Amino acid sequence: MDRAEERRLIELAAEGDQDAASGIIRHHQQSLYAYMLRMSGRPDVAQDIVQEAFVRVLTNLDRFDFRYRFSTWLFTIARRLYLNACAKHRPAYDTDMVGAWRGKANEPDAPVVADEQQDVMRDALQVALMNLSSDQREVVVLFHQLDWPIALIARHLDMPEGTVKSHLHRGRKRLRTLIESRQDGAGMNLQEASL
Amino acid sequence: MSFEADQPIRDPDPRVPDALVDALFDRELSPEAQRQILGAVRHDAHTRTQLERTAEALAALRDQPIAPDMTAQILARADGRRRFLPKRLRRVTRAARLGVSGAVLLVLLGVAGAQRAWPDALSLAPKDTPLADVNDALLGDAIQGANTLRTGVDQARSSLASLPRCAPRAGFVSVEQIEVSTPPAPRFPGAITLVSLNAPPAEAQGEPMGAITATMLIRVRANSADARTGRELVTIREERAETLRGVLP
Numbered sequence: 001m002d003r004a005e006e007r008r009l010i011e012l013a014a015e016g017d018q019d020a021a022s023g024i025i026r027h028h029q030q031s032l033y034a035y036m037l038r039m040s041g042r043p044d045v046a047q048d049i050v051q052e053a054f055v056r057v058l059t060n061l062d063r064f065d066f067r068y069r070f071s072t073w074l075f076t077i078a079r080r081l082y083l084n085a086c087a088k089h090r091p092a093y094d095t096d097m098v099g100a101w102r103g104k105a106n107e108p109d110a111p112v113v114a115d116e117q118q119d120v121m122r123d124a125l126q127v128a129l130m131n132l133s134s135d136q137r138e139v140v141v142l143f144h145q146l147d148w149p150i151a152l153i154a155r156h157l158d159m160p161e162g163t164v165k166s167h168l169h170r171g172r173k174r175l176r177t178l179i180e181s182r183q184d185g186a187g188m189n190l191q192e193a194s195l
Numbered sequence: 196m197s198f199e200a201d202q203p204i205r206d207p208d209p210r211v212p213d214a215l216v217d218a219l220f221d222r223e224l225s226p227e228a229q230r231q232i233l234g235a236v237r238h239d240a241h242t243r244t245q246l247e248r249t250a251e252a253l254a255a256l257r258d259q260p261i262a263p264d265m266t267a268q269i270l271a272r273a274d275g276r277r278r279f280l281p282k283r284l285r286r287v288t289r290a291a292r293l294g295v296s297g298a299v300l301l302v303l304l305g306v307a308g309a310q311r312a313w314p315d316a317l318s319l320a321p322k323d324t325p326l327a328d329v330n331d332a333l334l335g336d337a338i339q340g341a342n343t344l345r346t347g348v349d350q351a352r353s354s355l356a357s358l359p360r361c362a363p364r365a366g367f368v369s370v371e372q373i374e375v376s377t378p379p380a381p382r383f384p385g386a387i388t389l390v391s392l393n394a395p396p397a398e399a400q401g402e403p404m405g406a407i408t409a410t411m412l413i414r415v416r417a418n419s420a421d422a423r424t425g426r427e428l429v430t431i432r433e434e435r436a437e438t439l440r441g442v443l444p
Contacts, residue, residue: 022270025269026266029269033263047263050265054269055272058270059276144256179248
């Protein structure tokens, strides 16, 4: 969706057009849900935050400043909601979230072994992500999952670009280390089981 | 990301600096620089392993989770806070808004015009009351009070009429003037208006009888003749205010 089309939908939705609001939701809910799921590690928390963020955005569309990106506004609101939720009670990581990933649902005929390997990797990835600091996790997700540029992440998180890069480098290194240790542990467990 | 590169290794040092690897993942390198690093990594087993594992993790990260379609729930929640309108109703609402805005504008213009035409008519600020208004009000109250009292005074006169009338002369006293005062006017607490009833003086031999709800200023004078010149002398014997209460017979 280009910015002109997005602007048209926003203006219509601000006037009460439900179809336009639906278009906005459908366009952004996937990336926002992925962001929140990575941050919280819990599908229920991610869904709740995504819904509340959209509701707040839709009920305040008349205040939106078209000089900025709509997605940035939406993600900022979602992030604040997430931080508020964390301040109240830290969402615990849900170990059953593996089934929520696209690969398993979209490729029913894929080989079982490859599917399981993907699941192991995704599970290891999410566990590793949840072991990063909040800043590291957020920077890694925004940069590598959502392809946000460093400058935009810096504005979104209200921190200097150098700090963003520092979080990114440390987060990436720690992510790799955590996944390696988890995969090594899993490999050892498999060997022990086979013995 | 492929780690097989066709470029030969130019740097004999097999170890690729971490900063370059970070720059590679940060997408800061040109395609040429990327090829050089990937070529160098072929001969750096440690860095190559790290690079591959990091790339594998990041590839998994890009595998987006399936988002359930939350459109209906979001719209329902949003509708509870701010109503979405069907297209036709939206047009009506927009027209109604324009109409209301126009009407408000017309009213404001009308008020502005009226304000210009009659500046005092629409002023909401408290205004000073002109002294003339106070005087008029006092006069009105005084007249009303005087009319009330006039009846009583007339009754007093008629009762005095039966007394023997006599012309002013030496040795006789007369009531020369009657002045009455109204009770405090309700609109102007504490104000007492003195009203002079420009009536001809009621003559009486002695003091007036009875009382009404008025204060009478009674001036008693005595007439006498100068023994030497024969001229008439007027002497004020007494001047007092007396409250008249009750109804005269």
